[in-house]
Amino acid sequence: MRISLIFLLLLFIFFNCKKEDRKSDLYSTELVEVLGPKEKGLYDSLNVPANLRDEVKKISSFNYFDTGVLGHQNPNIEYATPFSEFEKLKKKATIKEIYQLTFNKNPVVTLYSYIEVADRIPKLTPLFYSRLLNLKKEIYSQNGCIIGDLPPSQIFYDEYLKNVNEDKQAKDLILRKLDSISIYGNNTTNYVLNQALRHRVYPEYFHNRLEELAFAKQNPYVLLYLTKHFREQYKDRLQKSIISYLEKTNDDSYEDFSKNTLILELMKFKNPDNKKLLEKLLENNFILKDDHEVNLLKKGNGITK
Incomplete structure (x- = not known):
């Protein structure tokens, strides 16, 4: 019995040592076992060069x-991911071949290809x-x-933005073009629009579009932009649109940073006509209810409690 136990112990040690000796480039696809894409990826092999088909397929x-930044993964193991596969692909592909992949029907292949070509030829980034x-x-x-589902345009924008130093964002010519496209685009996400509005104050020829976004579409980030830079110019229209937006979203169950900021901005107009709405908005708002600045602004809005 003792011999059997010793033998089993030796086997256990042996196999664990063998396990530790495995090559560090062991591949794993455990990354998205629980959360991940909602559907199977489309493999579009049309016009894919033969030497790139394996990577494109993967x-x-x-x-x-x-x-390429993996959360909670062993740094000594090279995990098989789309990023790692595209890294292999771009080492053996010409710029022309990668550009050709921007027309691939798989959106992930397309996105990686756009990012790579834009990195090599920056002037193509806005296009x-x-x-x-x-x-x-x-x-x-x-x-x-x-993690989560995102529009390819937002990922692409973020990939460019993260390579621009914060102190240079206002003057970066390519970022200026991306931000202009974002303001006029109909499919721009609120995240990107907010980034674009943070980078600079826009000249007057942007105002028609900004007015449309703020007053017709009641975009909270454009409303905040106008309250910051053009409060007096638009004070009546801003109050009306902010009130409309806050009333429309009052029953939303989630806490929205922009909504709380808009409440504060509305209070800064110090208009007693807004008293009833503000009291209602502040009543159950645990973030703003006891806020020092809010308490200082209450009197100007006719709020005595």
Whole structure:
């Protein structure tokens, strides 16, 4: 009996050592076992060069976008991901071949290809961004532990933005073009629009579009932009639109940062006509209810409690 136990122990140690000796480039596809793409990826082999088909097929089968930053993974293991497969692809593909892949029917292959070509030929970045804005299909995306479905245009915009130093964002010529496209685009996400409005104050020829977004579409981020830079110019229209937006979203169950900021901005107009609405909005708002600045502004809005 003792011999059997010793033998089993030796076997256990042996196999565990063998397990540790495995090559560090062991592949794993456990990344999206629980959360991941909602559907199987389309493999479009048309016009794909023969030497790139393996990588394109693998990227298509993964059917999600990642940035090479994996959340909670063993750093000593090279995981098979779309990013790692595209890294292999671009090492053996010409720029012409990668550009050709921007027309691939798989949106993940398309997105990686657009990002790579734009990185090599930056002047094409605005053109590619405009094209991606027309792609309404969202892509499952992973950046470290940040996961979810995102429009390809937002991912592309973010990939460019993260390479521009914050102190240079206002003057970066390509980013200026991307931001202009974002303001006029019909499919721009609120995230990107908010980024674009943070970078600079826009000249007067943008005002018609900004007025449309703020007063016709009641976009909260454009409303905040106008309250920050053109409060006096639009004070009556701003109050009307902010009130309309806050009334419309009052029953939303989630806490929206922009909504709380808009309440604060509305209070800064110090208009007693807004008293009833503000009292209602503040009543159950645990974030703003006891806020110091809010309490200072109450009197100007006729709120005594």
